[in-house]
Amino acid sequence: MKQNLEPLFTPWKIGSCEIKNRIVMTSMGGTNLLGWMEINHFDEAGAKFIMEVAKNNCGLILPGCQPVYNPMFGQWLYKNKKMYKDLAKWMPKFHETGAKLFVQLTAGFGRSFTISHLMETLYTNKALRVLSKPFMDLDKITAAPSESPNRWSDKVPSREMTVEEIKEFIEAFGKTAKLLQDAGVDGVEIHAVHEGYLLDQFTLKYVNKREDEYGGSLENRYRFAAEIVKEIKRVCGRDFPVSLRYSVESKTKGFRQGALPGEEYVEVGRDMAESEIAAKFLQDAGYDMLNCDNGTYDAWYWAHPPVYMPENCNLDDVAHIRKFVDIPVVCAGRMDPAVAAQAVKDGRIDGAGFARPFLADQEWVTKLMEEREEDIRPCILCHNGCFNMCHYEGVPNDQELSDSLHLARCAVNAETMQWNKHKIVPTTFPRVVHIIGGGIGGMEAARVLKLRGHEPVIHEMTDRLGGSFIAAGAESYKGKLRDLLAWYKKQMEDLQIEVHFNDKVENVEEYAGRPVIVATGSTARVLKNVPGHEKMIEACEYLTGTPVGENVAVIGGGLTGCEIAYELALQGKKPVIVEMKNDLVAQTGVCLANSSYLREWFALHEVPVYLETTLKAVGDGNITCKAKDGSEVVIPCDSVISSAGYIANPLAKKGKDVYLVGDCDQVGNLRTVVWRAYEVAMKI
Numbered sequence: 001m002k003q004n005l006e007p008l009f010t011p012w013k014i015g016s017c018e019i020k021n022r023i024v025m026t027s028m029g030g031t032n033l034l035g036w037m038e039i040n041h042f043d044e045a046g047a048k049f050i051m052e053v054a055k056n057n058c059g060l061i062l063p064g065c066q067p068v069y070n071p072m073f074g075q076w077l078y079k080n081k082k083m084y085k086d087l088a089k090w091m092p093k094f095h096e097t098g099a100k101l102f103v104q105l106t107a108g109f110g111r112s113f114t115i116s117h118l119m120e121t122l123y124t125n126k127a128l129r130v131l132s133k134p135f136m137d138l139d140k141i142t143a144a145p146s147e148s149p150n151r152w153s154d155k156v157p158s159r160e161m162t163v164e165e166i167k168e169f170i171e172a173f174g175k176t177a178k179l180l181q182d183a184g185v186d187g188v189e190i191h192a193v194h195e196g197y198l199l200d201q202f203t204l205k206y207v208n209k210r211e212d213e214y215g216g217s218l219e220n221r222y223r224f225a226a227e228i229v230k231e232i233k234r235v236c237g238r239d240f241p242v243s244l245r246y247s248v249e250s251k252t253k254g255f256r257q258g259a260l261p262g263e264e265y266v267e268v269g270r271d272m273a274e275s276e277i278a279a280k281f282l283q284d285a286g287y288d289m290l291n292c293d294n295g296t297y298d299a300w301y302w303a304h305p306p307v308y309m310p311e312n313c314n315l316d317d318v319a320h321i322r323k324f325v326d327i328p329v330v331c332a333g334r335m336d337p338a339v340a341a342q343a344v345k346d347g348r349i350d351g352a353g354f355a356r357p358f359l360a361d362q363e364w365v366t367k368l369m370e371e372r373e374e375d376i377r378p379c380i381l382c383h384n385g386c387f388n389m390c391h392y393e394g395v396p397n398d399q400e401l402s403d404s405l406h407l408a409r410c411a412v413n414a415e416t417m418q419w420n421k422h423k424i425v426p427t428t429f430p431r432v433v434h435i436i437g438g439g440i441g442g443m444e445a446a447r448v449l450k451l452r453g454h455e456p457v458i459h460e461m462t463d464r465l466g467g468s469f470i471a472a473g474a475e476s477y478k479g480k481l482r483d484l485l486a487w488y489k490k491q492m493e494d495l496q497i498e499v500h501f502n503d504k505v506e507n508v509e510e511y512a513g514r515p516v517i518v519a520t521g522s523t524a525r526v527l528k529n530v531p532g533h534e535k536m537i538e539a540c541e542y543l544t545g546t547p548v549g550e551n552v553a554v555i556g557g558g559l560t561g562c563e564i565a566y567e568l569a570l571q572g573k574k575p576v577i578v579e580m581k582n583d584l585v586a587q588t589g590v591c592l593a594n595s596s597y598l599r600e601w602f603a604l605h606e607v608p609v610y611l612e613t614t615l616k617a618v619g620d621g622n623i624t625c626k627a628k629d630g631s632e633v634v635i636p637c638d639s640v641i642s643s644a645g646y647i648a649n650p651l652a653k654k655g656k657d658v659y660l661v662g663d664c665d666q667v668g669n670l671r672t673v674v675w676r677a678y679e680v681a682m683k684i
Helices: 003-009 046-056 081-095 117-124 126-132 163-182 198-203 223-236 272-283 317-321 337-345 356-360 365-369 403-404 440-454 479-494 539-543 561-568 591-604 670-683
Strands: 012-014 017-019 023-025 100-106 187-193 242-247 252-254 289-293 327-330 351-354 431-434 457-458 499-500 517-518 523-526 551-555 574-578 616-618 622-626 632-638 638-643 646-649 658-660
Touching: 003 187, 003 337, 003 365, 046 081, 081 163, 100 163, 117 126, 163 187, 163 223, 187 198, 187 223, 198 223, 223 272, 242 272, 272 317, 289 317, 317 327, 317 337, 351 356, 356 365, 431 440, 440 457, 440 479, 440 670, 457 670, 517 670, 523 539, 539 561, 539 638, 551 561, 561 574, 561 591, 658 670
Parallel strands: 023 351, 100 187, 187 242, 242 289, 289 327, 327 351, 431 457, 431 517, 457 499, 517 658, 551 574, 551 638
Antiparallel strands: 012 017, 523 646, 616 622, 622 632
């Protein structure tokens, strides 16, 4: 182990519970032990994931949060006694790893509950609302401290919770914690005064307008969270550890309005002055640890940092709040292990929280200890597989049902939480498999084929591996994408996969009788109907080095176009975005944490955005567009970048022994590329 990391691997205590090292896997929905959005049960997939993490030297593990009242089917978590017996049978094996387990419990989501089109229909249709109540009582699920707008939808508002309901939840926390304690769990974590979930909404003045004992003063607003820990301690004893997931600051300007790093703003939620008092109040109520970051659902990019957020973005705030309590404090949010180790050494924090890196590679802690950092498959902070709830103008959560029900999967690791269908099965009939294209899809297919016992051969038309991912990872802030590309290249070397560079295959017929995987990617859509289109620079051309002027028009406000405009602005240039739709990044699969950061960043930095606007002509020194009202808009610019999307470009059609992967099969994102490549490689 490198010497600078040693502070991360020292023991510490939460109450009387000793943890072997300072690495904490923070909770992620989907990695649950007792089921996610389904009937509660002991979850074998969640248990497998948690066990893999435990075997690989994580000190403290927090599985996915468990609502004490499950939104689906209206279940109270303490009522299914069998699953606690199943958990009790599993715990001794878990403890053999030396790790500790705190199960995270939540009171729910309140106004932050993720609303879909289907849920809007169920709620707004009176008959359907009655019929759906037994399995999805939206009125109860979305109840908040006070009447308030939902984060995702204007059609499903939150009503005020009654005191009787609050008391029912407090009792449920105690009953559930006792069952977990009896099952051998080491502690619980309460979720929380964190991220704008229900308990946090009670603490936030812009949401909580109550005039009873749960509203008004700081003591009243934090009373719900305080009474929960008091009830757990009453039922389980003072020595049973209870952690609290805690947002140091809300970083929020108002409903659906976050505050970006460095932005000057007026805090409507918890500011640092209140947090200094609240943290001590919560400690005195009985909490044994604060597991910290920042943000709310209105400022979601703090709690779920996209690649645009700075590394260690919450560290300074968490280190500050530690001065006001006498209990351990953990910091999470794009933590760099070396920085975390130094912060532990300096006494600024007690533990470091990591989440998504465990989805990408359950063995990353072991590899870190063994000085094999180059073998760690990196998380690229995309949220495509694990947390892709997306939202844009006029549309609530636009997410496939399979994604809603199966969070905590991973774009870069097809196996995570999908072991039932994505697993390496050795072949009984080894074959030479030719792969046309050495991008991510081609390399993933080659990797899986080799692990199964086949002999893949990559034919790459250029002099290097990576394909379009070279351009995708070109922006200054995309170091994690470049790390992933380096990981794939190392996999090709370590597995001794045969690669032919500068080898352009014209026809797959020469490999007749042998399996062929076509991974030739896509081609950029050219706006041929636009006069002057030949003057535009295609997005990938810009990303791979074609120079542009100071004033740049970006045609297309999807994710690629917005990321290019963001990069241009970071370089000091002056981008303008032209988009036909009524919002930026209006596409399925992009998490609201990612898209809201970009939208709010452009607004803060006054980057001109023309929505519902169509490009009509590219001239010398300007572009001409048509606005929604039919008026003509002339925008001066030195350069024009086209980000109008891509078209699948397969070298051959699917057929006997011919398989397509990546964007040549269907234009998508990294997740669709990796998962499809894995699945094709398993078929051969």
